[in-house]
Amino acid sequence: MMEKKTVVVGMSGGVDSSVAALLLKEQGYNVIGLFMVNWEEDDENGCCTAEQDYEDVRRVSNLIGIPYYTVNFSKEYRERVFSYFLKEYERGRTPNPDVLCNREIKFGPFKEHALALGADYIATGHYCDIAHEGDKSFLLKAADTGKDQTYFLNQVTQPQFQNVLFPLGKMQKSEVRAVAERAGLSTAHKKDSTGICFIGERNFRNFLKSYLPAKRGKMMTYDGKVLGEHLGLMYYTLGQRKGLDIGGQREDGGGRWFVVEKDLKNNILYVAHGDESRLYSAACEVSGVNWIPAPPEKQTFECTAKFRYRQSEQSVRVHVRESGDLFIEFAERQRAVTEGQYAVLYGGGRCLGGGVIERAVF
The missing domain is CATH 2.40.30.10 (Translation factors)
Structure with missing residues (x-):
């Protein structure tokens, strides 16, 4: 009789990783749930969301009958991901920390920890698929094109893709929720997390200004008309329409105002309206x-x-x-x-x- 292969599943407390663990257990793997803490801070209501998510991991793991553990990578996350995030905003750019988190944490220290536990594979609840051919790993798009997450995995390296499983690659999100509901998982109807993971539901500007000093400056058009004051260039992105607070100022041609340029050297936010060709x-x-x-x-x-x-x-x-x-x-x-x-x-x-x-x- 062949010995069961061990898979460590990165469990977030969401429905996707819950179902990934359940499916692998049903397929005959020896499954271990591993809950990763990357950020230690309460939200605006004084609640630690990691505690709530861990409770869901506990419930799901107990129901499907798998052991579960916690690992804390908050130090590595701050050094490898969050510090980069802040530096990019200081440069007036708009980073995507979730991409970096996959390369620097989930398929880095997390995978190393899982292998140290005796895992043959690691698995996550990402919506994508993978094909291993010899020493090469091909990252395939998910069957659910609306949920495909290959974008967030574009920086994961070949060595990191070795011994990786993506159980949800061939499933639709609706199927995943249906599997969770049939199995009675507490996460079956849990809302998907959105936005940057360490900010969560908090106000983005409030969060950012607690780490970076905001420098107010002129908000103006290319022809030199000053329309108001921006709150700090880091708060704005190219093409942004909402939150400019200059909607009452109309000119010939009408249309909503939008950001066309961030002049970091002179601390000027340039805006325009109407023609979007710029x-x-x-x-x-x-x-x-x-x-x-x-x-x-x-x-x-x-x-x-x-x-x-x-x-x-x-x-x-x-x-x-x-x-x-x-x-x-x-x-x-x-x-x-x-x-x-x-x-x-x-x-x-x-x-x-x-x-x-x-x-x-x-």
């Missing part, structure tokens, strides 16, 4: 590229790309420079391509990798 770029430059599973054979090739998570794939032509950086040309001009976010490449149902957007080219 927001549309023809290409972008990308650094810190991670290829899945390996760099392409051609220096120039065509594929599709996403420049933010909630976006359909766009046709592009990619040029790989000698430095390893990318110059990506858009088949159609793209709106509000933002420095600090990730450009993620796709082809043939696979995520090919991605990198950080350094500059939009107009």
